[in-house]
Amino acid sequence: MNNVVEHVLAAPSRYVQGRNVMKKLGSHLKPLGSQPLLVADDVVWGIVEDSVTAGFAEAELPVTRVGFGRFATAEAVDSLVETIRSGGHDVIAGVGGGSAIDAVKAAGHLAGIRWASVPTAASSDAPTSALSVIYTDEGEFVEYRFFPKNPDLVLIDTVLVANAPERFLVGGIGDALATWVEARAVAKTRAKTMVGDAPTHTGTALAELSWRILWENALDALDAVRSHTVTPALEAVVEANTLLSGLGFESGGLAAAHAIHNGMTAAPQTHGLTHGEKVNIGTLTQLILEGAPAQEIEDFIVFTTKVGLPNSLAEIGLTPDDAQDIGAIAAAATAEGETIHNMPFTVTADLVAEAMKVTETTSRRVRAAHGLPEPQLYRAPH
Incomplete structure (x- = not known):
């Protein structure tokens, strides 16, 4: 087997981009699970709450949101895993910046559920990937964490990007x-x-x-x-x-x-x-x-x-x-x-x-x- 060389193309299961698509987040998450957990800091949630809530109501999904700190630390990931398990969530979505999305990917993998990247700005290429960057509380690089699959969904609303x-x-x-x-x-x-x-x-x-x-x-x-x-x-x-x-x-x-x-x-x-x-x-x-x-x-x-x-x-x-x-x-x-x-x-x-x-x-x-x-x-x- 030592002479086997793998050339691999990795990609998210679905990529959605366009004006006001945040309103459709619920309909895109529904095929992935019935008990979604949304992860977003207070600033981001204040911007997207109305659109997300309306879309979830249309998709007949419950809205459960937890906040997020500044960096994707090992402790932040472990805390999300506990929230997933205690709440019986079957899909998790990171809404906002790269660190929130990285923490969600790592937590979704550890908990064995599906995960989605929902960036509110086009500030990096991290949302589509099957890896997370883990930092210390001070923002120093610790490690890459690699996962066996990419996000089940990447959704980016260009109206939000235009206003970021x-x-x-x-x-x-x-x-x-x-x-x-x-x-x-x-x-x-x-x-x-x-x-x-x-x-x-x-x-x-x-x-x-x-x-x-x-x-x-x-x-x-x-x-x-x-x-x-x-x-x-x-x-x-x-x-x-x-x-x-x-x-x-x-x-x-x-x-x-x-x-x-x-x-x-x-x-x-x-x-x-x-x-x-x-x-x-x-x-x-x-x-x-x-x-x-x-x-x-x-x-x-x-x-x-x-x-x-x-x-x-x-x-x-x-x-x-x-x-x-x-x-x-x-x-x-x-x-x-x-x-x-x-x-x-x-x-x-x-x-x-x-x-x-x-x-x-x-x-x-x-x-x-x-x-x-x-x-x-x-x-x-x-």
């Missing part, structure tokens, strides 16, 4: 831009993906499609969010951020960008930044690490600056002189088992640290040449 803070969509774009840069690196090595021994051509192609849609539509989609309006550009970007990037990273593979993001969780200066904002630094660092063409690096810096994503050390609260912090990030990014080892060459902590330092110089040069604002030092909230 612009920064959420910006973060989702940063997360999704990394997908193709990482997947094409994995395609060269045929390294392990999140779900198989080697990537599928489908996963790699979907990663590239996500990239192309973003370059064509991201700026127009951000205009739509600023106008609190759903447009074809916004619908396209929501699909790229959520579905295409989700399938692309999981079945196409991760490489340096997300490993560098994981390393950043150990640096207090970067706390308060969104997942996608930190990933974008990882993507630029990967482009420099792999010696990408100068024009590609320049175009990436120009585009992501216009989108509003950080592409310099200053914008994540660091300077090239912060050798100890950069070294700590690089060491964590190259830890055993990290996805950076899927790159088509050997990557050391020293190489990562050097590439991270270069991002500052390159970003400032390119931005000045294009008349774009110079990077401003980010200060983490305390």
Whole structure:
């Protein structure tokens, strides 16, 4: 059996996207169970309660909602498992941000019931995946948890996305831009993906499609969010951020960008930044690490600056002189088992640290040449 190589495409059972589809959540959950448990923090619940309640009444389902804290911790997951078992729930839905959804996936798996992802912003590609990221109470990365199946349902209402803070969509774009840069690196090595021994051509192609849609539509989609309006550009970007990037990273593979993001969780200066904002630094660092063409690096810096994503050390609260912090990030990014080892060459902590330092110089040069604002030092909230 040692010569068996699995190429696996992982995907949710059903993906639903569109205007006001939150009203249909009940009808989509009903085939999955008769005693749903909804997990949403108070802010999110205040936004969706009327739509969800009306839809559940139409579907003749009871409404049971519990709150959620800030991070998907092991303790938060275990607490949800207890709630599932004590309440006799047979399907659980995470409504809101990525951490709530990650906790729901992990709890649904442990309790042996079906689970659904209901993001209220297109801020990451996590909702479609068969994995959760577990953090400490302080937001430091602990582990990935992998599951034998993907969500039974992913539902995203684009009216909610259009009315969510612009920064959420910006973060989702940063997360999704990394997908193709990482997947094409994995395609060269045929390294392990999140779900198989080697990537599928489908996963790699979907990663590239996500990239192309973003370059064509991201700026127009951000205009739509600023106008609190759903447009074809916004619908396209929501699909790229959520579905295409989700399938692309999981079945196409991760490489340096997300490993560098994981390393950043150990640096207090970067706390308060969104997942996608930190990933974008990882993507630029990967482009420099792999010696990408100068024009590609320049175009990436120009585009992501216009989108509003950080592409310099200053914008994540660091300077090239912060050798100890950069070294700590690089060491964590190259830890055993990290996805950076899927790159088509050997990557050391020293190489990562050097590439991270270069991002500052390159970003400032390119931005000045294009008349774009110079990077401003980010200060983490305390």
